[in-house]
Amino acid sequence: MGQLSSHLASRLGQALLASFGVLTIVFFIMRLSGDPTLLLVPEGATVEQINQLRHQLGFDRPLGLQFLSYLGDLARFDLGQSLVQRAPVLGIVAERIPYTVALAAGALVVALGIGIPAGIAMALWRGSLLERALSGFVLAGQSLPTFWSGILLILLFGVTLGWLPTSGADSLSALVMPSIALGAVTMSSFARMTRIAVLDELQSSYVTAARARGQSRLQAVRRHVLRNAAIPVVTIAALEVGNLLAGAVIVESVFAWPGIGQLAIQSIQSRDFLVVQAVVLFVSLVYVLTNLAADLAYAAIDPRIRAAR
Amino acid sequence: MKHNRGITLVLILLAAFILAALAAPALAPFDPLRQSLLLRLKPPGSLVGTRQFLLGTDDLGRDLLSRVLYGARISLLVATTAVAVSLVVGITLGLIAGWFRGWTATLIMRLVDTMLSIPAILLAILTVAVLGPGFLNLVIVLGLTRWPRYTRVAYGQTLQIANLPYIRAAEMAGASTTRILWRHILPNIAGPMMVVATSEFGLMILFEAGLSFLGLGIQPPNPSWGAIMAAGRQYVERAWWLTVFPGACLFTLVVCVNLTGDWLRDKVDPRSR
Numbered sequence: 001m002g003q004l005s006s007h008l009a010s011r012l013g014q015a016l017l018a019s020f021g022v023l024t025i026v027f028f029i030m031r032l033s034g035d036p037t038l039l040l041v042p043e044g045a046t047v048e049q050i051n052q053l054r055h056q057l058g059f060d061r062p063l064g065l066q067f068l069s070y071l072g073d074l075a076r077f078d079l080g081q082s083l084v085q086r087a088p089v090l091g092i093v094a095e096r097i098p099y100t101v102a103l104a105a106g107a108l109v110v111a112l113g114i115g116i117p118a119g120i121a122m123a124l125w126r127g128s129l130l131e132r133a134l135s136g137f138v139l140a141g142q143s144l145p146t147f148w149s150g151i152l153l154i155l156l157f158g159v160t161l162g163w164l165p166t167s168g169a170d171s172l173s174a175l176v177m178p179s180i181a182l183g184a185v186t187m188s189s190f191a192r193m194t195r196i197a198v199l200d201e202l203q204s205s206y207v208t209a210a211r212a213r214g215q216s217r218l219q220a221v222r223r224h225v226l227r228n229a230a231i232p233v234v235t236i237a238a239l240e241v242g243n244l245l246a247g248a249v250i251v252e253s254v255f256a257w258p259g260i261g262q263l264a265i266q267s268i269q270s271r272d273f274l275v276v277q278a279v280v281l282f283v284s285l286v287y288v289l290t291n292l293a294a295d296l297a298y299a300a301i302d303p304r305i306r307a308a309r
Numbered sequence: 310m311k312h313n314r315g316i317t318l319v320l321i322l323l324a325a326f327i328l329a330a331l332a333a334p335a336l337a338p339f340d341p342l343r344q345s346l347l348l349r350l351k352p353p354g355s356l357v358g359t360r361q362f363l364l365g366t367d368d369l370g371r372d373l374l375s376r377v378l379y380g381a382r383i384s385l386l387v388a389t390t391a392v393a394v395s396l397v398v399g400i401t402l403g404l405i406a407g408w409f410r411g412w413t414a415t416l417i418m419r420l421v422d423t424m425l426s427i428p429a430i431l432l433a434i435l436t437v438a439v440l441g442p443g444f445l446n447l448v449i450v451l452g453l454t455r456w457p458r459y460t461r462v463a464y465g466q467t468l469q470i471a472n473l474p475y476i477r478a479a480e481m482a483g484a485s486t487t488r489i490l491w492r493h494i495l496p497n498i499a500g501p502m503m504v505v506a507t508s509e510f511g512l513m514i515l516f517e518a519g520l521s522f523l524g525l526g527i528q529p530p531n532p533s534w535g536a537i538m539a540a541g542r543q544y545v546e547r548a549w550w551l552t553v554f555p556g557a558c559l560f561t562l563v564v565c566v567n568l569t570g571d572w573l574r575d576k577v578d579p580r581s582r
Contacts, residue, residue, distance in 0.1 A: 014422075021423030029432075032439050039439060143563045145515050147522045147535070148556035151542055155553070159546050166545070246428030250519055254542065264431075265523055268438040280435045284427045291426065 119194025403463025
């Protein structure tokens, strides 16, 4: 038990450090251009307006002081006011989050639903034609740019067949194509990981023992192998959630899906940088959290990991 | 061994892409920037007078084949430069961390962990948004955000090698740190670094196209595959060729690069198979 809690504490510490690092990096990126005020003023503002805004936002203070007040604001969940929309940034982003979560969930369903069976099949029928076909499929999924596969889906199911809406979020059916486009890459990593995990387990002595007791290969797989092979797969499932949120930025732009990714791109175009900053912070922190969750889940499921550290 | 025929085909395809990019000015039938309102959105194979547009024309009447050829140039040029920049930064930091260890290594590797905990595409989007789009900024952004993976591998490899007898011998013979890192360690970690660089190369091609698709990369009228497809997305109901052809090139190129990377990895580290 002591081991588990010290593992927990050290991982928690790492996650906190990573979060702090993320906040710091974002702070400095926002200042890369020299003067962040220039990012926030509307086009054609006068010098006095710029100076006034710089003072108002505190960008004329020393950098260290700016950083402290930035951290202080974040600690109070104050992400600032959008100068374009004249509303708190937090509300603007929060409004869009459910859409992105729905999209990521849809993609996860696609990825798990196809990736895991594909991975199992590739491991069980190693060297067969099926395996080769599936590994081609996996390679394709991993190299497909989402903005291209998205458009191909639109061409096929939206334009040619007319089965699904080509953009927007008016109905549940509008979620289908973006989920497939976003889920394809994740599907590939699930398939690869599952394949390796099942192959590893198939070589273990308990499978030989089960076979010696007269179980068929499929029975042994169902009863023993899948349970053990699930461990690494659960871990990447948590990791992939962060990747899905990040990948959503592009997919949402293809399908005009009103999530935080589309919001980020729209905000860049309308020079609403505090909103962009908020989206990056949000996704990165979720990413850190899912990494933490993955690690803890791994330790909780597999006692060997705890003992090893 | 049956692997060999496949990889030959992949390498030939890859060479074809590189040749097409280098020889784009000679191969392109038309000026990729010349617009003509009379020739808007002509389907592939259209014959107008004596001019034939094999892949059709775009929304401004420009020849798509010429634009796709020049697009290969942009794609490979951005990816090559970005990989070169991040490779140099990444290896240097990795060698330093692996050689000096202690707080230097802690500092560098903490920065690596943090950079890797921000999703790469978002890091790139934020930085491009702040710096502004364009070729130079794109290379700077990708170069500055993509080094941590090289550093992580270079660090691990250097740690492994640094204590080997021949390094100790060189040290005792009075070789300078720079000389040891450059002449003795670097050549021995080159294999794994090549593997990382290849997989990053594929990613950089995708990043350039993705950022240009979002309007944050190469700016119009320059023919980036991503930018062509962004325009094509608006005409998806009338002009499928605008998205299908550049996308197919992008996809094929990335698959070739990834397969080459897998092949290299197997060569460098036979255990990984």
